[in-house]
Amino acid sequence: ILDDPDLKDIDPTVLKHCHAAAATCILEAGKHKADISAISTCLEDCKLDKERIEQFCTEYQVFKTHRELVTVVSFSIGRSPLHITDVSWRLEYQIKNNQLHKTYQPSYLVTLNVENSDSGSHPDVSFSCTMEQLQDLVGKLKDAAKSLERATQM
């Protein structure tokens, strides 16, 4: 915008303000999924003249086609607890350790890959478990999945 020859006579600060104001307006409209009449009413309240309102609404219509992309981005912004993205597991059979020989114990090592909504990385959550414990965990996850399925059918 700053390089546009048509606008070079206008003070750059004012230009920036206008740009920011327009962008905010569009984002807010998108956030609330406002329709054209709602936007017009709002702009009327701000004492904008009819011609300008019509122009803005026309541009907004154009923007609406790109709305999907903005919605997707807005969808993912926000705080949430650590988000699990993937899981890795390892099955091992312990034979001995320096404290105890002949242990003969299978065990699973499970690592949950985790993402933080803020910084994007976080040390993964790792834990060991026996076969029974893993069965318990999987059972509980399956219960959650079944509940989800039932909820979506309601």
Added chain:
Amino acid sequence: KLNIDVDTIQHGVEGLAYLLTESSKLMISEIDFQDSIHVLGFSDELNTSLLQLYLDNRKEIRSILGELAPRLPSYHSLEWRLDVQLASRSLRQQIKPAVTMKLHLNQNEDQTAQVLQTDPATLLHLIQQLEQALGEMKTNHCRRIVRNMK
């Protein structure tokens, strides 16, 4: 009461403790135990008592020694809850399902709880992966190893 000096008793107790922990650690058989202590030249009565002491306490000693091994936090339990996000500061009128979980882990006597969240697709992926993990124990490969290691 025993009329022996403190040092001797201390050495005696330490020796006994060492004998029992080493024997339990290695899980030696009765015969091997008897052969080992025979070298010490004690009376038969004493040897029998020692053997009985070993057999009686072996299991408990092994479970205590098991606690000393290096360990990662271990699974304790999992609580879960279904959430649907309806709106946020950046976007209104959403429908965003999520599963929120509280994973309880044990680490050296402490219990920690971690709150985690996942979306439905990842949940199904987790279930599939972990079921595969469970299936591994039942494969011929694992069965063969478990059989042959004993």
